[in-house]
Amino acid sequence: MAAPVRTVADDRWATEGDLIAALKAGDRAAFRALVETLHAPLVRMASVYVSRATAEDAVQDAWVSVVRSIGKFEGRASVRTWVFRVVLNRVRTLARKEANTVPHATAGPEAEPRQSVDPQRLTHPELGAHHWHDVPARWELLPEQRLMSAEVRSVVVDALQKLPGAQREVVSMRDLEGWTSEETCEALGISAVNQRVLLHRGRTVLRATLEEYFHDD
CATH class of the missing domain: 1.10.10.10 (Winged helix-like DNA-binding domain superfamily/Winged helix DNA-binding domain)
Incomplete structure (x- = not known):
């Protein structure tokens, strides 16, 4: 079985568990590393649904949600997958409001x-x-x-x-x-x-x- 992909390529958190523990402890360096790693890819993903400006706002809002809910994160998926889902749910809602696309979750x-x-x-x-x-x-x-x-x-x-x-x-x-x-x-x-x-x-x-x-x- 292939080794799991590291969410953050930083030796300060050798494992996903270490990163999660740091995030839950309010480690600002861990959160900063997470944002630096995932922010640009998340904006690119959001931009295929909504305008670039709206995508930036959606991802910023998602980061606020991540900070508020990290304590409830159970680790059933990787941190990267979890954050991606938070953003995806947000942009699906925005896209539906802007009538630019049909969200995956409700698509026929x-x-x-x-x-x-x-x-x-x-x-x-x-x-x-x-x-x-x-x-x-x-x-x-x-x-x-x-x-x-x-x-x-x-x-x-x-x-x-x-x-x-x-x-x-x-x-x-x-x-x-x-x-x-x-x-x-x-x-x-x-x-x-x-x-x-x-x-x-x-x-x-x-x-x-x-x-x-x-x-x-």
């Missing part, structure tokens, strides 16, 4: 899954079915500056915001923040199978968006 059935590849692209006029009509672009051949440009990031973020709520959450956690499958399932309370389906569907839409963007450029 996911939209009809989009096919990974348009079947017409797998029918070559001479070679027949199961052969590419037009081979997908090889993005690794593009200059790194092009792939990492602000414009491309903007295209990705815009497409991400249009995904159904559950897909948006899974793709954001896995591909933007680098959470593992296990961590994502625990944080969102979903099964491994559901997580894989949501990730596949979300990535499919994002890839199609990027293909169209690079093709038209």
